[in-house]
Amino acid sequence: MNNSGIDLRQLQHPDIPVPEEMQSNVAVTSLSSLYNWARSRSIWPMLFGLACCAIEMIATAASRFDLARFGMEVMRASPRQADLMIVSGTVTKKMVVPIVRLYNQMPEPKYVLAMGACASGGGPFKEGYNVVSGIDKYIPVDVYVPGCPPTPQALLYGLIALQKKIEKQSLGVSASVPWYGGGPSEEIPVPILGPDIIDPRHAEVLRKEAQRNRVTPTVAQSLAERTLSQGA
């Protein structure tokens, strides 16, 4: 029955023929597509703002741009109830610790959208001593939205891109979606606030560097070293 205004042809698997006259009432499809179709239209973002981009995120959720059209208006303040983390703003070294912790607390399957230049790669503040040059240094990112800040239209485009990505995912045994086919994903080790931020995954590199017994060189120092060694 089609009484909800949904076009079933969107769901129809292209390889399985259904007679023309029945196409508005019957669709043959895979469980994956049906399931993805549903969950891509009910992504609950986490109510979580970092900086300037959060203001545009709020504007996107407000009446003029209306995130509710995409089934995403339910912003959850608890990570346990959220599907999507919109990293909306500059990620600082002090803040990346709670962000990784929040990410670990989100249930599978979970998605991350890096909103704006800062979350994607550090943006105008990249060189700063307290700035992480992109959240993807710590947690996996599904969609990057450029802009400083991205307009609400750009954020909506990014969210539609995420919907498309979800629709293409498979829930099969060998699938890449954590939890469904691929089993639960690993927890991300929480960074440590030491003399600088420490990623526990870098313990090996740290040990190797410690043997050289030098302060980690700046970009300028590394550049000079490389030029010297190339010259020699």
Place this chain on the structure above:
Amino acid sequence: MTDFMTDQALPKVTDLPSTIAALKERFPDAVRDDTRPGYEGVIVEAAKLPEFARVIRGEYGFNYLSSLTAVDYLGHGDHLEVVYHAFRVPSGGKPLVFKAQTDRQNPVIPSLVSIYPGADFQEREAYDLYGIHFAGHPNLKRILLWEGFEGHPMRKDYQEAYYEQETKPFDSRWPSGHVFRAEEYNPFGHNVRYPAGFTLDNYKPISEAEFQHGMSLGVDIMGDPAFRTDRLLVNLGPHHPSTHGVFRMMVALNGETVESLEPVMGYLHRNHEKIGERNTWYGNMPYTDRLDYICSMANNLAYAITVEQMMRGQVSVPYRAEVIRVLMAELTRIVNHLWSIGFLLNDLGAFFTPALYAIQTREYILDFFEATAGSRMMCNYMRIGGVFKDLPARIRSEAALVNDRVRDMDTMKYLEQLINDRLPRSIDELDELLSESEIIKSRCIGVGLLPAEMAIAYSASGPLLRASGVPYDIRRANPYSIYPELEFDVCTRPNGDIYDRYCLRLDEMRQSVRILKQILPRLKETAGQPIFGGKSSYSIKVPAGEAYGFAENPKGELGFYCVSMGGGNPWRYHVRAPSFINLTPLGEMCKGQKVADVVAILGSIDIVLGETDR
């Protein structure tokens, strides 16, 4: 009764030069003129600083320590200098600038917190970023970075991981240079630097418990012996649905009542000042947008007037540019207050409904900003010597379209409709819907009290200060731009609670509309006149010297303290952020209130984290 609450004696001398002369007579050995070219004020011997401060506050009426910051003069005398700007509130007038110097190896300066409680966070910031030890500070620990961080990053010899060169433009970013990714040149691929020989093997980071040491928040049993309760430590933030960004509060509770509150910040500390010192003078303009990201236009204005002040008459701003600047600044004030009221209601539990009303009106103004400056939020519109470009002839507004209004219309007509009709209507609408609401009144009246003396002592500014009954508005107290020729009232409210702050924001929006109505005919008269007074160039050289420029931003006094060595980059670029300093009295305001009111009090202060942490 603390020291600052005693009655102010009438100032002995009122004008600044004779005050300075009298002070030099009073402290013949300890106070001398700052004779460096382009500098103002006096240099005070560090040992005599508390006595000096007590005299100027008690006898000369400089009761408001607006800004405190440090400068590293590495290679220019090799000393650290702490710069203070004190004002008379509410009478206004130029600030008394005084400085104290100390050596770089073992920097110690007496703390002024006991005389000016508003120095609290600012001294902690100077300690954090410069390593200056403020002797006698009750709670001297890092504020923007974390305990255990290596080094004091604002010192001139501190180089961050991605350090390339001292000043911009970096060679690598010129057309002839090669473009590279900084990540590839760091062994960790991240923006990090570790001390020599550092490993994780035996490393124990400083724990939260140690970090909380000194917050006087320990858990113990207390109260009436018949009904003993634990003191409970509650952590609010940095991820918290109260929508004020990544701000954290440690709250000690006795039942539901707040015993003490300690703000923890720095979760959005993105090194604005360090980056600002590497940038060119022009290059800082877009960064100021990202300070208080709701009011980018007003930030632009404050920075532009600071640098114009430093140029010492080399640039003059044409009249039309001033008119456009005031237009933008007042529209920004309305945007900010709408937003602030909407989200204050969020904090009270009216989840998003009033905010949606506010955001809807805000979109009309943003459409105008977008048509004029090219961006909705980060306008980067003002220039040193004018504005970036003139108003467009026509404006295409999608916000207007949603409400069945004309889609593409003449800009002046759009502004007229906005200012004469839409904005007053929206303000009245909010007023009608909210002001008499029983819930709002019972939640807001008498909550989060900040008496006038305390507001001044804690260096509160903007609506927070005026809602406590202090008629201090920089647009009147230290006029800039064309405000002297405009008619408007400095609004105040007497009680200093949440409700007064809310009402004051409504009042101020109405005054802004009144100013805007006077701007409209001026815009028409000046049509076609120049909007930029300087010479077009990619970069400017600013004469050596210092300047403190400040403006009445929607959130309070936004000041820029800049030092130039005569080059194309600032030697020191400090932001006196109203959101940061307005948080100083938060702990006092929340004491004795219920935990549910803490977020509402925070909302009524109206902070933006981009500016708090910079």
